[in-house]
Amino acid sequence: xxxxxxxxxxxxxxxxxKGWLKTHQWLLLRRVSQLSILGLFLLGxxxxxxxxxxxxxxxxxxxxxxxxxxxxxxQTFFSGHQPDLTAILGALIIFTFYFLVGGxxxxxxxxxxxxxxxxxxxxxxxxxxxKSTQLARSLRYWILAMCFITPxxxxxxxxxxxxxxxxxxxxxxxxxxxxxxxxxxxxxxxLFISRRxxxxxxxxxxxxxxxxxxxxxxxxxxxxxxxxxDCMDCYAVCPEPQVIRPALKGxxxxxxxxxxxxxxxxxxxxxxxxxxxxxxxxxxFANKAEK
Amino acid sequence: MAxxxxxxxxxxxxxxxxxxxxxxxxxxxxLLGLGLGMYGEQSKTHAALALRPPGALIEDDFLGACxxxxxxxxxxxxxxxxxxxxxxxxxxxTPYFDAxxxxxxxxxxxxxxxxxxxxxxDPKLTNIDxxxxxxxxxxxxxxxxxxxxxxxxxxxRVCPLIEEAITLNLTQNTRTGVHAIFEPVVHSDICxxxxxxxxxxxxxxxxxxxxxxxxxxxxxGKHYRWGWEEKEKAGRELVPNIIDLPNRMPATEAESxxxxxxxxxx
Ligand code: SF4
Ligand code: SF4
Ligand code: SF4
Ligand code: SF4
Numbered sequence: 119x120x121x122x123x124x125x126x127x128x129x130x131x132x133x134x135x136k137g138w139l140k141t142h143q144w145l146l147l148r149r150v151s152q153l154s155i156l157g158l159f160l161l162g163x164x165x166x167x168x169x170x171x172x173x174x175x176x177x178x179x180x181x182x183x184x185x186x187x188x189x190x191x192x193q194t195f196f197s198g199h200q201p202d203l204t205a206i207l208g209a210l211i212i213f214t215f216y217f218l219v220g221g222x223x224x225x226x227x228x229x230x231x232x233x234x235x236x237x238x239x240x241x242x243x244x245x246x247x248x249k250s251t252q253l254a255r256s257l258r259y260w261i262l263a264m265c266f267i268t269p270x271x272x273x274x275x276x277x278x279x280x281x282x283x284x285x286x287x288x289x290x291x292x293x294x295x296x297x298x299x300x301x302x303x304x305x306x307x308x309l310f311i312s313r314r315x316x317x318x319x320x321x322x323x324x325x326x327x328x329x330x331x332x333x334x335x336x337x338x339x340x341x342x343x344x345x346x347x348d349c350m351d352c353y354a355v356c357p358e359p360q361v362i363r364p365a366l367k368g369x370x371x372x373x374x375x376x377x378x379x380x381x382x383x384x385x386x387x388x389x390x391x392x393x394x395x396x397x398x399x400x401x402x403f404a405n406k407a408e409k
Numbered sequence: 410m411a412x413x414x415x416x417x418x419x420x421x422x423x424x425x426x427x428x429x430x431x432x433x434x435x436x437x438x439x440l441l442g443l444g445l446g447m448y449g450e451q452s453k454t455h456a457a458l459a460l461r462p463p464g465a466l467i468e469d470d471f472l473g474a475c476x477x478x479x480x481x482x483x484x485x486x487x488x489x490x491x492x493x494x495x496x497x498x499x500x501x502x503t504p505y506f507d508a509x510x511x512x513x514x515x516x517x518x519x520x521x522x523x524x525x526x527x528x529x530x531d532p533k534l535t536n537i538d539x540x541x542x543x544x545x546x547x548x549x550x551x552x553x554x555x556x557x558x559x560x561x562x563x564x565x566r567v568c569p570l571i572e573e574a575i576t577l578n579l580t581q582n583t584r585t586g587v588h589a590i591f592e593p594v595v596h597s598d599i600c601x602x603x604x605x606x607x608x609x610x611x612x613x614x615x616x617x618x619x620x621x622x623x624x625x626x627x628x629x630g631k632h633y634r635w636g637w638e639e640k641e642k643a644g645r646e647l648v649p650n651i652i653d654l655p656n657r658m659p660a661t662e663a664e665s666x667x668x669x670x671x672x673x674x675x
Contacts, residue, residue, distance in 0.1 A: 162483060163483070168483075171480055171483045171484070171524075172478040172479055172480045172483065173477075173478055173479055175476045175477055175478045176476045176478035176480060176526050176527070177478065177480070178480060178524075178526070184526055186476065186478075186526060186527075187476070190476050191476065191527075194473055194474055194475075194476060194527065197472075197473030197474070198470075198473055199470065199473045199474035199527070199528070199529075200528075201474070201526075201527045201528060202525075202526060202527055202528035202532065204526040204527075205476070205526040205527040205528075208526060253434075254430040254431060254433060254434040256430065256431050256434050257434040257437075257438070260431075260434045260435050260438040261438050261441070263438075264438050264439075264441065264442040267442070268442050268445065268446055269473065271446070272446050272449055272450070273469055273470075273472070273473050274449060274469070274472035274473045274500075275472070275473060275476075276442070276445045276446060276449055277445070278476075278477060278501070278502060279445055279448060279449050279452065279500070279501055280445065280448075280501075284477065284502065285495065285501070285502070288477060288479065288492060288502055289494070291479065292479050292482065292491075292492040293491075293492070293494055294494065295494025295495055295496070295497065296494060296495040296496040297494060297495045299495070300495065
């Protein structure tokens, strides 16, 4: 990545302009969201307050509302099992939610692995590690295809054997065991081998939710892109930096300011880090309105 | 502008580059899939002592149906069920129990089955006595106290289906010649595999163990029929006018050799 010479002080401008808190507000909110969702699941086993039972794969809220991961349920479907109505209903609820707010909101606001890979990304910047093995962006979609094809032949949900997302969440509630080894491996992979390697290139769950949010209305927009001073900080902090350019630099070619690419995780880090307040949460229809 | 340059460097990915990249990705993913499939096949042969919750579909179907949510685990009032962790000898994330540690208490309302959202635990199971979690097998006759002629009876007494799933078979103790042996016998058509017997066995290592049904059960050849059952169904001899030769009884044999048969002469 072409990061400007002052890469060691990413966000310095913003902190000077807006203060530390404003430069980290969405980041903090996301951490609060991720941790409190985990906390809710832990309330049961730890404090016997059963507001929510289960884990991210399937759960029951207040003893009535079922939720299920549509990605996983599709895999069980391909393995030849016709899931019960409860699970199907649960998957529809989750699907609808992410369809509306953006599929990869799961990644940035819920997924526990995101904290791990974000930390690896942060440490990588801090240590100034530039070397990175380039993986094809299409890799995760191939893996996604594999997740759906292998059950057809084996009759079981193959990806769940190693899916670190469900393993971490399940492990934190039901006991990790050797599961930690996998999480540490992902951290080291992101830190030393490939920049944003796991979430940006490998994880099929991220790929799936990317597709779920393909047409979601909630988007980040570079609505004040004329104020951009090319500090490049947003590219440095964005987990999917390739999504920014078309929106931020598209004025000349008539491309709207909304970040349309569904790989954008709606994490809001670019909003935080920009000293010029170029980015805002917006809607996909804002592009049309502008024309 | 510096930006412009970076721009032109990034955007036009040549078709060839794109194809090679995708080719690499596709091949590595293919290998990954193969590896995972093999790992999966291996982990399917799970530990002989790991039992599935009541109502679990047969293992092959269960592995495709269960989403590893742990709702069954959390609703089990006796903390019987656990979710398998990575590298444990049960498929990662799936629920199981170890009867020697905590057996299934066979709840009347079967909360674990009710909790399962996917049907991996079959909701058609409404009477817990019909559950088929495994089969108890009296594996070690040499250490079982009852079979050695003592009156332990613990496995028999704790069985929720006492006198149906497990009975005591009375035989003569040939070691002492004067005592009886009350041998615990499990009836696999009724045993639910709850594991209370294994849990209660007083030995250091249980002589009676509950195993998954796939492991413990025999199976008739597909073409096998029990003659007497078929006869009953048909309501008549299956082979009419069969020539009935005289039966040679052991007694006759003994007589011909001129030794006294067991139980004395009639
Ligand atoms: S890409 Fe995968 S691991 Fe990363 S945040 Fe999204 S779901 Fe989680
Ligand atoms: S574009 Fe902004 S909101 Fe989208 S992933 Fe990148 S930093 Fe997050
Ligand atoms: S029947 Fe009761 S004790 Fe047995 S596994 Fe289910 S909930 Fe637990
Ligand atoms: S409740 Fe059903 S789907 Fe969930 S872990 Fe138990 S058996 Fe599997």
